[in-house]
Amino acid sequence: MAALAGLAGCCAVVLWADPTTPGGALPVCPTKALLGLTCPACGGLRMVYSLLHADVPAALHYNALGVPAAVLFVWGMLTWTLTRLRGRPVAGWQHQRWTSPAFAVVLLAWFVVRNLPFAPFVELRV
Template structure:
């Protein structure tokens, strides 16, 4: 491999290292209990008392790192559902950098932005409804 061929892969490698560092911080912090060091609270929840679409994502990530899918789904089911799409996008970006030309992913589909906007809006409303079974989604 030549240096010119490997140079485009430096940024993807840096994202892997950053992801590993983030995983180490989340594992050390243990956001599911008071045992670890505190992470900053969600500003939307702090200001409004409502769960934003991303609330619980750190606890979801922590649960996934421990292989606990059911807890991860409880903390943030939409974020769990988004993980394959994120990995697809990241993989397409890496392959595109390796090949030297962009790789099309789900983001290039015509209705993707609208579908995700509707899903995020619906998740925001559903997880804040104050009656069963939706009240169990509140974290």
């Protein structure tokens, strides 16, 4: 319940702060501000804001990798909750051997692709 309350609180702050408005209450990405690079999570707050408004195309525009990551996060939270409620482990994607290496490869590839200086990859920057 505490994790759910924390997540709801974070979503409420994102809704209140409206990260799609420039110069808002939420900070800019430190990687982009300091290094000028688009990190794998850049556009994540705007993606969450769009998802909370059920605007999936806008969410995909802001961070195309973040949308499936959000789905995996919800799935992981559900399996974690079911494990706690049942008192026995429930199999989930996060318990597989390949999870950590696969996430590392995908994040690295997304970081590189988002920073390529030619079309069509320039369109992935936000």
